[in-house]
Amino acid sequence: MPPAPGYNVDEALVEQARILGRSGNSSPFWNLRPDEALVFVGRTPPECRYYNFDVYLSTHTYGNETKWIWANLGDPLNLAVIKTEGTPNGSSGNPFNQTTVVVTTADKGIDQRIRAAAQSAGYSDDIINTLVIPSTRLNIGLENNSDTFMMFIRPALFNDTQAGDNYINNTPATIFRITPNNTTELDPYDVPEQRVRGTGQTEFDLMDDLEELRTVILEKYNESNATELPTSMWVPDGNDGIQRGINILAPNNNACYLWTANQTVSSPTPFLYNTSEYYPFLRDPAITLGNDTDEFIIVYGVNHVASGKATYSNFAVYGADVWNGVRAITDADFNGSAEEYLPNNPNAKYLYVYKLSRNCSEGDQYCYEVPYGVGGHGIEFDQPLFIGFRVYLENATKTGPSYSEIIYDRAIKFDPKS
16 A cells, blocks of 8 residues: 555565565555555456455554564455455355455444445445454554554465466556545444354364374385374464464464474564564474485375365475475365275275375375475475465355364374484
8 A cells, every 4th residue: 555645655664565576655564544444446356266355463562662463353354255246245146256345444434434435436335345453452543653554365276377367466456545634533443243163063073084094104104214293273363463462474264274393493584574583382393304215294184175164275385494385285186185095985085195205206196396496485405394284264154164173184204214
């Protein structure tokens, strides 16, 4: 967004905008007067597995210290709830490539004025959405210690890759910063209710099948040393980050986040920012992946999409020192991969197995060769790594699944015996 009238974007934020490919007097990190709004008018992503619009708290000042927080502020607008021309008033229908209006604001008054203006311009109120910035918890304003925000659009797995690329590179939308000429009495929004995770239905009836799969994997590779990597919850949610004053790396209420981890360490340099802050929730996996044919990682678990607990899920391999995500392996990649391990088990269709290696066998469709020697696009042989898992959007609740209802994904590192 551009700055408010009469203001300039902070030089540090101009530099961050440049890194993200933006130029001029605008920035993806912006603050907001209590009566202002950001308005997206345009089309939703083309057909894909999942998308959402979400607003984030970028920085927040605690006493005299301003910290990067990257906290979500509530539920996002996802394809199951968004109001568009194809899903008027959030009804079922076609939410893809549809006209929509998304208002991001802290004030009911400006939201109402924008809706009235949009309707006078021919936009039905049935396609207008509001992402609330809950001002009671935040420092809204344009002062030096005021909070800064970001707005994300997250699409995943486009049906037509070219259409997806076109949307990302030339998004058919206009962004407005709305600043009233005459400020009326403020009418701030209350903190909105959040959708409740959980249906009571769990994946735990698949635990015996998963243990059978684990046994078969260990037996298949019994000529190697096996190290089972612990899996735990990865990032806290926005409320936790704001209250504790820690950078939580932009989570989303539509997802569960897991990762392979063990001992606590200080963090790497946070994304885009030249600082070395300490994050208590970060963990050091201390796992590397060499070039030996007999050195590899097997990732396995419940296919959460097949089990009905997710709309979309993936795991990604990261360099642990600089957090460079190299490749996401999605449920579309590993669907059906467990059946060769459990050919006589009818529940194999609900499980998956995938290999991470430097040397995949020819014809092995369930293997990814982790690159090296290409900078941030790869992971070096001596570079520690971890695996992050994401489980997105349970259809029944229109939000993320409950951690208490899913079986955590797993990984085993295999090394040659010496």
